[in-house]
Amino acid sequence: MIRATALAASVLAMGFAAATAQAGEIRIACYSDGNECESTEVLAARFMKDNADVKVTIDKMPFKAIQESLPVQLAAGQGPDIARTTDFGPVMKYMLDLTPYLKDPGYWEASFGPVLGWMRADAKDHGIYGLMTQLTISAPLVNKTLFDQAGVPVPKAGASWDDWATAVKKVQVATKIPAGMAWDRSGARFSGPAISMGAKFFAADGSPAVVDDGLKATAGRVVDWSKDGTFARDVWVAAGGGYRDAFDEFANGRVAVYLSGSWQLTRLEKQIGDGFEWVVGSAPCGVGGCTGMPGGAGFVAFKNSKNPKDVGRFLDFLASKPVYAEWMVMTSNVPAHTALQNENLPYKLSPAGIAAVQAFGTNAALLTPLAYRLQGDPMSRPIFNAVIDRVSQAMSGQITLDQAYARITADVSDAVAASKK
């Protein structure tokens, strides 16, 4: 009931925000991984100095509030002008094609081409609906201090997931930590290893076909690892449903390896600091490549905006190369801007942080096309949720893996059918 009340309050707050928007005002519903909203405020202040006719207001709210209430808000025609979200599927039909409002759509295509597709309904859609505020890349984060204490070398580039599992198990036994590795309870996190192990996720006709040998290989391993302490069972099993991050397990030295991603940089810097030596490992390999998953949050614009021209102007400002570069430095994020990915941005990070950014960059080059495609598919979230919920049930012993596979297929089919009605 409390959640329902909080949700209602968020909806009301967003509704009020939208209802009170004035001419020339842009309201942005924003959540932060680290300091994204605060950094945007700094840049927005500069934008407003040069564009006195536009007022940018940033409404900060929790990730969950945006994820759960934004589609409802937009359906009621009361959404913000722009929102920061990772979940484009449910809001796709409300998104505003910014193309007519941008100075140079060609620049956007050239600079953000690979990720613009994530906001498009299908291959025929060529609209520009928003600006990625980061490019996240999942990769194993390694507690090198624990590896050193155990006398176990950190697996190098080209090592398989089995090599990593063997190594972390040795570290777990030697250092008596509760588990060798933890993965965020996230379908996106699971999908990187699954693609590496050969999962295809889609049939030849493009429809979701989630359960195959690659997915089974990954799910089977994860369930087995959870039985012997190689894998932190708590994070997946004790959570019930939905997403749960395992950052605390890693930050408190309870696991040697943590499969998460580049968006954790600020937390790694602030919360771990020099508590122990941490490094970003290379994405483990398999028959499908050595891939993690790309992702990230984007500022997407909505059709209900009364000031679409101003929305275009503001996003044009943020997307311009020098401003975007500054923004990435302020937020310690990997840029989604392709040209900036090859530049050494002057991040204000510790040496470990700088090394981490470079390692994420190296891993970004290894991302497979399938990883990009899965991330951008409108059905990716139902796929992710079905996989983590059902694999967790198998991990808890409630159902067998075969039952979990059947349920994943049924859950995804139901979601596809419901979304087509």
Added chain:
Amino acid sequence: MNALASLFAALMNLPERPMRWAQGRLSGGRLGWVFVAPNLAVFAVFTFLPIAIDLHYALTGGTNLLPAERPFVGGDNFASLLDCSNHFDASSCRRDLFWYGIWNTLRFVVFQVGLMLVFSLLTAIVLNSKIIGRGFFRAVFFYPVLLSPVVVALIWKWILQREGILNAGFIGAGITPVNWLLHGNWAFFWSVFVSIWAHMGFYTLILLAGLQAIPAEIHEAAAMDATPPWRHFQRITLPLLMPSVLVVFVLGLIRAVQIFDEVYVLTGGGPGTATTFIVQYIYKTGFADQVRQYGLAAAASLLLAGVLLVLTLIQLRGMKRG
């Protein structure tokens, strides 16, 4: 002061004219409707209209939120929820999570309501006797009722998690710690326990009031007859307390069927689906899943409403008998 009094009197007299007019026009029976009209309007807007909207959603499908954009599917949502080869085995059902929710809720109701009734009654009897610090203990038992469910759940999460206070105590005492929220039966046990802890004070208060309403002369007469304590309780106290027990039973039952917030924060419904209850299924299906199946959620909520309606009728019937 006088001016204020005159203004007040004038305001009070304002409805007089229209009321006199209505009285002249309407007969006594119909005039009653005028008085209840404001209440009926509130009921219509905040109770009957949402039920009608819920029914509309339950009979339509798709992921669109706006009622006009939703295709009519008849009873498909209900059929889908009830589609099982064996209703006693959730894994055989098309919507297995719904049925895990149903059976978990049923199990929860049996344990939570039964145990809470027993503990509330025992506590009320103890707090009704002449013990030292009676007022203090009454406050202590009532205190958790004042806490928000989220606070209750977080307190117990800190106690029960792997590195929680309880396990710290176990380690200190040389006992192997237990990962309480990782094992289905333990997680369920703690869900019941925490819920009882949080709500027992309220029901104890009702029973305490019931105990205090029993005339002292009856107890005195029993004492003069040297009635043994158990017989006294069985033949005098309990029968006279039955109306209060019935209220506690029905209120507790309805609250238990609606269980969501505390357990959702404490366990998230896990491990697996061990503590997933029916309201969590409705919330997840309608508001948390990326493909939002409002129709399914509405159908499930109507089925839940049906159960609550039956429980309320039982209460009304019981109260009539009482």
